[in-house]
Amino acid sequence: MTHMKYKHSFTFLSVMIAAWVLGTFAFIQFSLQPIVNNLQQLLTYLSVIIVVWVAGTFALIYFWPRLMLYGIKRVLTQRGGDANSSSGVPINTLYAVPNRASPLATSKILTTGTDDVLYVFGWLDLSKGPQVLHVPDFSGRYYSVQFTDSSDGAAFAYVGTRTTGTQAGDYLIRGLGWKGQMPSGMTQISSPNNSVLVIGRVLVESDNDLSTAYGLAKQIQLTPLSHWQPGQ
Amino acid sequence: MFKRMYAILFRRTIVADVVQAIIVGGLLAFFTANRIMGLRLFSSMPRSGFSGIIQDFFIGLALVFITLNLILDDEAKAHQTTTNGWNTIRQCNQPGNGILMRAACAKYLPMANVLQEAAYWTTTVDSTGRALSGRHNYVLHFPAGQLPPNNAFWSVTLTDVRNYMVPNPADRYSIGEGSGLLPNADGSVDIHIQHTSPAGHESNWLPAPSDDFKLWLRVYLPGAAILDGKYNVPPVVEVKG
Numbered sequence: 001m002t003h004m005k006y007k008h009s010f011t012f013l014s015v016m017i018a019a020w021v022l023g024t025f026a027f028i029q030f031s032l033q034p035i036v037n038n039l040q041q042l043l044t045y046l047s048v049i050i051v052v053w054v055a056g057t058f059a060l061i062y063f064w065p066r067l068m069l070y071g072i073k074r075v076l077t078q079r080g081g082d083a084n085s086s087s088g089v090p091i092n093t094l095y096a097v098p099n100r101a102s103p104l105a106t107s108k109i110l111t112t113g114t115d116d117v118l119y120v121f122g123w124l125d126l127s128k129g130p131q132v133l134h135v136p137d138f139s140g141r142y143y144s145v146q147f148t149d150s151s152d153g154a155a156f157a158y159v160g161t162r163t164t165g166t167q168a169g170d171y172l173i174r175g176l177g178w179k180g181q182m183p184s185g186m187t188q189i190s191s192p193n194n195s196v197l198v199i200g201r202v203l204v205e206s207d208n209d210l211s212t213a214y215g216l217a218k219q220i221q222l223t224p225l226s227h228w229q230p231g232q
Numbered sequence: 233m234f235k236r237m238y239a240i241l242f243r244r245t246i247v248a249d250v251v252q253a254i255i256v257g258g259l260l261a262f263f264t265a266n267r268i269m270g271l272r273l274f275s276s277m278p279r280s281g282f283s284g285i286i287q288d289f290f291i292g293l294a295l296v297f298i299t300l301n302l303i304l305d306d307e308a309k310a311h312q313t314t315t316n317g318w319n320t321i322r323q324c325n326q327p328g329n330g331i332l333m334r335a336a337c338a339k340y341l342p343m344a345n346v347l348q349e350a351a352y353w354t355t356t357v358d359s360t361g362r363a364l365s366g367r368h369n370y371v372l373h374f375p376a377g378q379l380p381p382n383n384a385f386w387s388v389t390l391t392d393v394r395n396y397m398v399p400n401p402a403d404r405y406s407i408g409e410g411s412g413l414l415p416n417a418d419g420s421v422d423i424h425i426q427h428t429s430p431a432g433h434e435s436n437w438l439p440a441p442s443d444d445f446k447l448w449l450r451v452y453l454p455g456a457a458i459l460d461g462k463y464n465v466p467p468v469v470e471v472k473g
Binding site: 005006007008009011012013014015016017018019020021022023024026027028031041042044045046048049050051052053056057060061062064065068069072101102103109114115116142144146148149152153154155156158160161162192197199203205206 | 244246249250252253254256257258260261262264265266267268269284285288289291292293295296298299300302303304305306309310325326327328329331332334335337338339342343345346348349383384385387389396397398399403405406408410448450452453
């Protein structure tokens with residue numbers, strides 16, 4: 001029993017159903033009220049509950065990552081990226097949060113963020129064409145840009161110290177169904193979805209390093225491929 | 233007394249499952265019996281027709297949320313490993329995860345990095361399994377050469393049990409690689425986690441609130457021993473006296 005994977009779900013649901021059935025009989029048995037409804041109405045009652053219960057559970061589990069990420073998108077695009085911002089971050093732009101996480105500057109996006117890094121947030125809509133991500137030269141400093149699929153929450157690609165190194169670069173992020181010409185010499189990232197959450201993290205060594213780190217974080221930028229020119 | 237009541241109502245133990253299930257099952261039995269008989273005391277509650285169906289719909293929705301929480305809790309627990317009181321889930325947000333795993337990660341580690349980028353551990357208990365609290369003093373002791381292996385940095389962050397940072401006079405919310413930690417003579421490193429500043433160990437102090445708290449260990453670009461699952465985070469040990 002202790003090694004069973006779904007032991008709490010199993011225990012709770014089986015006891016609940018038993019208490020439901022036995023409780024119903026007990027209420028009827030010990031009450032002196034006459035039975036006023038017929039069996040058909042009882043079946044309607046039970047079938048509505050059971051259909052909503054079963055279908056709702058399957059649907060919510062399946063759509064949970066999507067719902068969570070659309071909540072994030074709403075906050076980001078309508079209320080902004082950090083505690084003090086008053087306007088939203090437009091689609092296909094990146095916002096660098098100027099200060100580190102602290103009790104006074106809790107991110108609206110990540111309450112559990114760390115104060116070791118500065119965060120960059122943005123939401124991509126690739127349905128109108130690819131975007132070009134530009135990153136500056138980080139000269140060995142740790143950073144990452146994480147791309148999250150809005151349909152399942154998977155971090156499907158990274159640009160940064162681990163995957164591409166810390167030198168400056170341009171990366172093409174391509175959505176579904178784009179058939180255009182790719183500029184030569186540019187690394188390409190194929191997104192499994194046209195809606196993508198972007199989270200950047202730039203290491204801050206100390207308070208003295210904050211302005212340098214912020215200066216670099218602000219240079220992580222997006223440009224639509226249609227407006228992009230090499231060497232820009 | 234209240235702690236026990238709280239544990240029975242809100243912690244996920246088998247006893248709590250049974251107690252909560254009987255309460256919820258009893259409520260459902262009451263609604264069902266009321267439908268069948270029309271208990272006079274509750275005659276204003278809908279028993280049939282459209283408003284009855286609306287009521288059924290909301291009962292169904294309540295069951296959805298209960299079931300969803302149970303299943304996702306179980307799923308997260310099944311993928312969580314606990315060593316020395318530190319919990320970690322290694323598979324989150326990887327492409328190709330199953331539907332249940334995706335949902336559990338969206339609930340517990342939304343938008344977190346994949347393991348190759350960063351490893352995360354959390355704990356709310358000391359080495360004896362008692363809840364971490366600012367009423368006690370603790371030491372997190374890393375033996376010489378056993379700081380978390382990494383190619384970027386590591387840090388320990390302190391939050392309250394609701395995951396919010398807590399103001400403190402030192403204005404320090406995490407401690408780690410870049411914090412100027414002073415090693416002991418034998419090369420080991422002690423992090424002092426307590427409410428008041430530890431005399432002589434200020435540089436290794438992670439300030440705690442006066443009540444319960446939670447610790448987060450983050451290791452960015454974790455080394456091979458973490459990726460292989462061989463690295464164990466040392467326990468948080470209470471210092472008596």
